[in-house]
Amino acid sequence: MDRGDRAVAKRFEAYRPADVLGGTMDSWSESVPTEGAIELPPDPRALDAIGRNHSLETALADLVDNSIDAGATSVLIRFVRTQGRLRSLYVVDNGRGMAPDSIDAAMTVGGRRSYNAQDLGHFGLGLKAASFSQAKCLTVMSRASGHAAVGRQWNLDRVSEYGFSCELVPSEFAAAELGKPWPHPLGDHGTVIRWDDVAAFPANDNAEQTERFIDAKVAKICQHLGLIFHRFLESNRIQVDIDVQDVDADLVGAPAPVTPLDPFAYGSSGRPDYPKVLRADLDGRRISFHCHLWPGRSNKPQFRLGGDGVKMQGLYFYRRDRLLQAGDWVGVHSDHPRLQLARVEVEIDNDIVGIFKMNPEKSRVLVGPEFAQLAAAARAEDGTSLSDYLTVAEEVYRASTARSAKRKPMIHPGAGLPPRVRKTIQQEVPGLQGEDAIDIRWDMFPDDTFFYVDRDERTLWLNKRYRTMLLGGKHGGLNDLPLLKSLLYLLVANTFEGDYFGPRDKDNIDLWQTILTAAVQAERR
Numbered sequence: 001m002d003r004g005d006r007a008v009a010k011r012f013e014a015y016r017p018a019d020v021l022g023g024t025m026d027s028w029s030e031s032v033p034t035e036g037a038i039e040l041p042p043d044p045r046a047l048d049a050i051g052r053n054h055s056l057e058t059a060l061a062d063l064v065d066n067s068i069d070a071g072a073t074s075v076l077i078r079f080v081r082t083q084g085r086l087r088s089l090y091v092v093d094n095g096r097g098m099a100p101d102s103i104d105a106a107m108t109v110g111g112r113r114s115y116n117a118q119d120l121g122h123f124g125l126g127l128k129a130a131s132f133s134q135a136k137c138l139t140v141m142s143r144a145s146g147h148a149a150v151g152r153q154w155n156l157d158r159v160s161e162y163g164f165s166c167e168l169v170p171s172e173f174a175a176a177e178l179g180k181p182w183p184h185p186l187g188d189h190g191t192v193i194r195w196d197d198v199a200a201f202p203a204n205d206n207a208e209q210t211e212r213f214i215d216a217k218v219a220k221i222c223q224h225l226g227l228i229f230h231r232f233l234e235s236n237r238i239q240v241d242i243d244v245q246d247v248d249a250d251l252v253g254a255p256a257p258v259t260p261l262d263p264f265a266y267g268s269s270g271r272p273d274y275p276k277v278l279r280a281d282l283d284g285r286r287i288s289f290h291c292h293l294w295p296g297r298s299n300k301p302q303f304r305l306g307g308d309g310v311k312m313q314g315l316y317f318y319r320r321d322r323l324l325q326a327g328d329w330v331g332v333h334s335d336h337p338r339l340q341l342a343r344v345e346v347e348i349d350n351d352i353v354g355i356f357k358m359n360p361e362k363s364r365v366l367v368g369p370e371f372a373q374l375a376a377a378a379r380a381e382d383g384t385s386l387s388d389y390l391t392v393a394e395e396v397y398r399a400s401t402a403r404s405a406k407r408k409p410m411i412h413p414g415a416g417l418p419p420r421v422r423k424t425i426q427q428e429v430p431g432l433q434g435e436d437a438i439d440i441r442w443d444m445f446p447d448d449t450f451f452y453v454d455r456d457e458r459t460l461w462l463n464k465r466y467r468t469m470l471l472g473g474k475h476g477g478l479n480d481l482p483l484l485k486s487l488l489y490l491l492v493a494n495t496f497e498g499d500y501f502g503p504r505d506k507d508n509i510d511l512w513q514t515i516l517t518a519a520v521q522a523e524r525r
Contacts, residue, residue, distance in 0.1 A: 296400015
């Protein structure tokens with residue numbers, strides 16, 4: 001040992017205690033002693049923190065999970081509006097309902113109930129996490145057969161005053177809420193969940209803004225629930241509707257039904273020998289990969305899933321027929337536009353320990369390190385591997401783009417159509433080089449003709465005197481009436497081509513003008 005080593009050793013000895021509570025530094029105790037206990041209740045503000053990864057759509061999906069677990073066959077989601085503002089949101093189901101002890105367990109933060117083999121619930125936080133992620137006040141009112149109506153409430157603004165003492169709702173009020181004329185009467189059992197002070201609702205009383213919010217949210221909720229629960233909806237195990245109650249007008253709007261959005265409903269496969277099932281085994285348990293190929297150039301909503309179909313490639317994990325994750329290759333492969341037609345169903349109903357975990361919001365699946373190895377080892381009966389499947393997916397995509405390239409080029413549209421429509425046209429039809437885009441705009445005409453082709457301004461003009469009527473009395477915007485505008489664009493786009501506007505083009509314009517003007521005038525009457 002040199003001088004430096006001896007110095008370090010000496011300093012260590014100087015700081016080493018000779019005895020630590022009766023033992024040496026190297027000693028170890030079988031257990032740690034204690035001397036009594038103190039109660040440390042959680043801070044009530046902890047309720048503010050749970051469920052922060054939820055959106056309104058995923059939060060409602062969590063409540064629908066509970067309804068399905070309760071044996072419900074119908075679920076209603078209702079927005080309540082008064083004085084121009086949205087005030088409350090209801091989720092109503094005709095499930096088994098809850099007796100007093102059951103509702104107390106359901107409202108206990110972190111409470112865990114027993115789950116049977118088919119239940120969608122898992123963590124015991126769903127109702128509270130979903131609700132507090134969206135609203136400051138959660139009220140649950142329920143009735144089980146043979147029991148009186150019961151109600152409980154958590155209000156985050158009052159939880160600091162009452163601590164973790166859940167507030168009681170009078171049985172009479174709970175019974176009145178359960179007994180309302182819901183579209184599907186609850187009878188002697190069912191549950192009503194009410195959210196108040198919902199953070200996502202517009203904070204002003206602008207009726208037009210509120211209407212736009214409702215339209216956008218209803219569409220988004222229908223799309224999300226239609227995708228997540230498409231197997232339940234397709235088999236008629238559950239019916240989900242969304243409506244809006246206007247308290248001031250004392251009326252309820254027509255319900256918007258949630259329809260199934262099956263990400264594998266492609267009709268005919270992209271290749272005749274698909275889908276194929278690839279299997280891999282782990283400790284006697286089998287994992288199956290149902291590999292599908294969408295046909296190329298599809299604009300079906302089941303392919304686009306409310307956005308860009310390119311982003312929806314990958315693995316689709318299901319647990320007990322409920323979709324947990326839509327898309328993403330989760331480490332098996334990286335996303336690529338050439339793989340946009342590839343989608344794989346993976347069932348995880350067995351909850352294989354150590355391989356799959358789902359997040360508390362049930363919107364994402366986390367996989368262990370073994371999963372990529374299993375995916376690589378999976379084989380179909382004909383020997384096809386996942387790598388072979390992805391190669392075929394690229395080939396099918398390339399073939400579909402080659403076919404679309406053979407389509408006759410068109411001048412692409414510019415302003416006047418929503419970006420999504422313009423993007424679809426650009427994907428489906430090659431653009432005509434050297435030609436400026438065609439704008440579609442409104443203007444007040446001196447006569448009753450319906451449209452005007454302005455080749456100099458590269459604009460298809462529509463007569464503004466018909467606009468309000470076609471919009472059903474609503475105010476329009478730059479990209480309004482996309483269906484009508486798209487049809488007119490497809491009809492007249494070729495008349496903008498080239499430098500020469502011939503007699504045949506003029507005759508076609510006159511013909512279309514006569515027929516469409518007569519049609520729009522008939523519509524006005």
